[in-house]
Amino acid sequence: MNETQLSIMEALHTQPAVDSKEEIQKRKQFLKDYLIQSGANGYVLGISGGQDSTLAGKLTQLAINELNEEQPGTSFEFHAVRLPHGEQKDEADARDAVQFIQPTKTHTVNIKPAVDASAQTFKDAVGEPISDFLKGNTKARERMKVQYDLGAHFGCLVIGTDHSAEAVTGFYTKFGDGACDLTPLFGLTKRQGKQLLQELGAPEHLYTKAPTADLEDDQPGLPDEQALGMTYDQIDDYLEGKKIDTVVAARLEERYQKTEHKRQLPANIFDKWWKN
Ligand SMILES: Nc1ncnc2c1ncn2[C@@H]1O[C@H](COP(=O)(O)OP(=O)(O)OC[C@H]2O[C@@H]([n+]3cccc(C(=O)O)c3)[C@H](O)[C@@H]2O)[C@@H](O)[C@H]1O
Numbered sequence: 001m002n003e004t005q006l007s008i009m010e011a012l013h014t015q016p017a018v019d020s021k022e023e024i025q026k027r028k029q030f031l032k033d034y035l036i037q038s039g040a041n042g043y044v045l046g047i048s049g050g051q052d053s054t055l056a057g058k059l060t061q062l063a064i065n066e067l068n069e070e071q072p073g074t075s076f077e078f079h080a081v082r083l084p085h086g087e088q089k090d091e092a093d094a095r096d097a098v099q100f101i102q103p104t105k106t107h108t109v110n111i112k113p114a115v116d117a118s119a120q121t122f123k124d125a126v127g128e129p130i131s132d133f134l135k136g137n138t139k140a141r142e143r144m145k146v147q148y149d150l151g152a153h154f155g156c157l158v159i160g161t162d163h164s165a166e167a168v169t170g171f172y173t174k175f176g177d178g179a180c181d182l183t184p185l186f187g188l189t190k191r192q193g194k195q196l197l198q199e200l201g202a203p204e205h206l207y208t209k210a211p212t213a214d215l216e217d218d219q220p221g222l223p224d225e226q227a228l229g230m231t232y233d234q235i236d237d238y239l240e241g242k243k244i245d246t247v248v249a250a251r252l253e254e255r256y257q258k259t260e261h262k263r264q265l266p267a268n269i270f271d272k273w274w275k276n
Pocket residue numbers: 136137140170171172173174175176177212213214215224227261
């Protein structure tokens with residue numbers, strides 16, 4: 001293992017292997033401790049029907065249930081939010097995820113009218129349409145906005161689904177799905193997330209399906225692995241300290257370096273991280 005791989009593993013807190021029961025317990029405890037310390041009423045999270053929000057949502061609901069059982073008279077809440085852009089191709093998976101999570105409350109907000117309005121005002125101002133790729137980021141930021149509106153309304157904090165296989169590539173929208181109050185999955189690789197879902201008894205199709213950001217109108221359900229040009233197995237192997245193809249490793253390290261700005265607070269005159 002070279003020095004870069006080791007330093008990335010350390011920065012992203014990854015481990016070669018995890019014990020499912022122990023990880024579930026640790027992450028539930030974090031969600032419980034953080035909520036009590038914050039004084040908030042509960043949590044909010046967008047449920048897409050994909051692996052990450054199914055896992056983060058389930059851990060959150062379990063934490064909320066435990067708090068309400070341990071502290072009689074309390075009524076902490078988890079607000080699961082369905083956030084389709086018009087009609088969602090894998091709508092059934094989103095419904096299955098909600099069914100598995102059994103959230104305290106479920107809301108559905110169609111983000112399409114807001115995204116369309118943004119695209120139209122952009123075009124009116126600039127005189128050219130926003131690209132399909134950039135509109136994808138608008139969708140992610142609109143979802144963030146809805147979650148923060150609900151969070152503020154109900155006095156709840158916003159959960160993020162960032163984990164280490166996503167953090168290393170910076171494969172998320174800055175201040176979109178990257179914006180949140182806490183990230184209970186951080187430190188896990190994609191396959192370790194699957195391992196936890198298996199332990200939690202999640203429907204198998206929710207963690208065996210191809211991960212997708214599903215942000216582009218022109219490429220619905222585009223698999224992350226296709227967009228990234230590398231597989232989650234390769235990313236996970238790297239993060240778990242294994243040797244991977246040197247060309248892929250170099251591309252991964254380049255992505256990591258180029259996306260450092262997403263893992264830091266906005267740079268100020270006292271910061272030096274951006275000089276590396
Ligand atoms: N060096 C630097 N220092 C400080 N800021 C810097 C910067 N370079 C760019 N930036 C800023 O960052 C912006 C680009 O970042 P960003 O807006 O995130 O955009 P970008 O990284 O170009 O695109 C987001 C990528 O994440 C993927 N994604 C998004 C959402 C969810 C998922 C998923 O897996 O579910 C995946 C999406 O498919 C796309 O490939 C620039 O417009 C600029 O404002």
